[in-house]
Amino acid sequence: MANKQAVLGAGARFSGKISNAKSIEINGYVEADLATEKVTIGSTGKFLGKVDSELVVIAGEYEGKMKADSVWLTESSRISGEVHYKSLQMDRGAALNCRVVHNWNENDKVVEEKNQQNVDGAEDGAEDGAEEGQPTKK
Secondary structure, eight states: OOSOEEEEOTTOEEEEEEOSOSEEEEOSEEEEEEEEEEEEEOTTOEEESOEEEEEEEESSEEEEEEEEEEEEEOTTOEEEEEEEEEEEEEOTTOEEEEEEEEOOOHHHHHHHHHHHHHHHHHHHHHHHHHHSSOOOOO
């Protein structure tokens, strides 16, 4: 198939690992690990498992650990587990019962921690300098 799009219809059940699909639409029940460019979970769809994707659109149910650049949760979505995202759009009525993490890129996290350590170190040094040998007003 040229465009590598997969569709799982309403009422269908799948369990396993999904690979080599650029885009997948889920309207049935799926228990799997998935890495793809785009995932759509329709209003009749339920997905349990790990998702790694650029774009995730959810109108149905999701339970698991997700890493996605962009996540769109529609009004009928029900989410549990853990969602790591860079961009999140959530319609009124969407239900989240999960851990939500923004900017999950580990490289960004390391840079943030180093910057915080530098700021903390500079503040400590300034306080020490004021106490040792610095003139004070009387």
